[in-house]
Amino acid sequence: VGGVPMLFLFLSASVTFAPTNVASHMAIRLGIPRADDSLVSMVENIPRPDAGGFPFRSTILGLVSLQSALGLAGDRELGGVIMELMGQRALANDIDYFGTIVDCLFLTYAASTLFAQTGLVKEDPAAMAPKVTLNNMETQVTLNIGREPGTWMPKEWAASGARLSLPMNVRFSDEIVDLGIPGEESLSQAAGGGRFAKKLYCEGGSFIGADGMTIVKASGGAWSAYSSDVPGACSLNFFVDFPEAAERNDVTLPQGRVFFSGAAWECREALPAGIADGAVNMPNGERAGVVEGPDGVFILNKGGCSIKRNDFRNLWGAMGDVMLILGRFTVSEPVPVEKASETPQERAARERAEDAARRRF
Known part of the structure; x- marks a missing residue:
């Protein structure tokens, strides 16, 4: 399919998670403009x-x-x-x-x-506005957590092959937020991470487990988009904070910050051939498409999610973060609960049937 090599080249840096390459940080960005103190003081802090x-x-x-x-x-x-x-x-x-x-x-x-x-x-927060704006874009992001090839999660985690599906409604905003010290490496092109990002609204979601419906709360997050080597394409990265862990069978959504990595395009003309029709394969073999956002922006409807695990082996992140693959996610149009075509009981039956078909218990 035309456009596949270009998509793979871009996604190799945006949906693959591995220990951060120290050499990538040697390209130090100098001459960063100093922000106006009154402007910075108005920025919201994210704990x-x-x-x-x-x-x-x-x-x-x-x-x-x-x-x-x-x-x-x-x-x-x-x-x-x-x-x-x-x-x-x-x-x-x-x-x-x-x-x-x-x-x-x-x-x-x-x-x-x-x-x-x-x-x-x-x-300068005022200078952070990327070419891609997702301001006020509402969408449904569905976590699909489970064991993935190449993950460094503990061997017992999701060993049965079961998965945890968590749909969440999210809203992207152009509000600037301060991530605090030391910032987030995955949300900035600056060496070592950046202090500022855009606010993301998310209250969490729910899934059906052995004990019935489980509510998973989220306290929001942040996002950023920055240009790639592919003309018209951007790396789209965001995170969501979960105050409490959640479990389904032997799959655990850890407490803390979950990172999402995907892609976005400035306009329809910048899209790889075939992706608008969902006719492009991801590196893992799955078909990929796009979801249209504000002002003609398009975002990839699939991506990877991970969690951060820094310890003494990488000097607690001093030379770069280590990310562990947590699973995948999909992006779709938001579905109001009252208009959802699948009831919680129907979703529970489907997930149990999928687990049974794959001998996942």
Whole structure:
């Protein structure tokens, strides 16, 4: 199908989850404009699910910055070069040029990331508006959680093959929100993450389990869209915060922040051939289509979802977040509860039949 290679090229960076590549963060963005303080003070803050926890990531970056700065000031790096140029010591062949380059790279990355995380250097919220706007777009996002190929979730998680389906109504907004320190890496093109994003409204949804209907509450989230290498296409990323965990069989929706990764296109002309008719295959073999949004914008109707798991093995995210595949999601037109064609009882019967057909209990 025409347009498939272009779609695959774009989706390879937007719906595949793996440990974040450290090298991708070495392209440091400099010269970030400072925001107007009065404008920033009006931005709503979104509480982090791990609020109150020790800031390992920022602390480690601070230590890396300090160590690199001390190394550069030493006699065998920039400090020694400066002393030789000033005639304060004799010329010597003991300068560690490789170490100097490494310390410069680490100091640049760590310091610029810390400045962005702490707000010492702020992105101007007024300059954040992407070409794609989803303001006031309402849609239904249906989580399809379960074991996926390549996931790093615990072996016992969803081992039976069961899945948890959770439809939720969401609304995208252009309201700017402050994500706090250290921001979210997946919602920004800036190295190490960004402090600001757009607000997403979501109150959660419900699913049918062995004990009947289970209500899953959500406290909203945030979203961002930024351009890709494909003309007219954007990477669409958002998250939803779940105050409590939810379970169905051996599938658990963890408490905390769930990240969604998809794609968007600025106009119909930018769409890959065939995708408007649902005739393009995703990398996993499923057919993909689009949902039309405001002002002629289109968003991909399928994508991947994940959760963040940072620990000592990746220095608590200091060198990039590690994302664990949680499942998939679909996007469709919002369906009011009173007009839904499928009752909770019918949905429960269908899900049980699907589990039984696949020997999932």
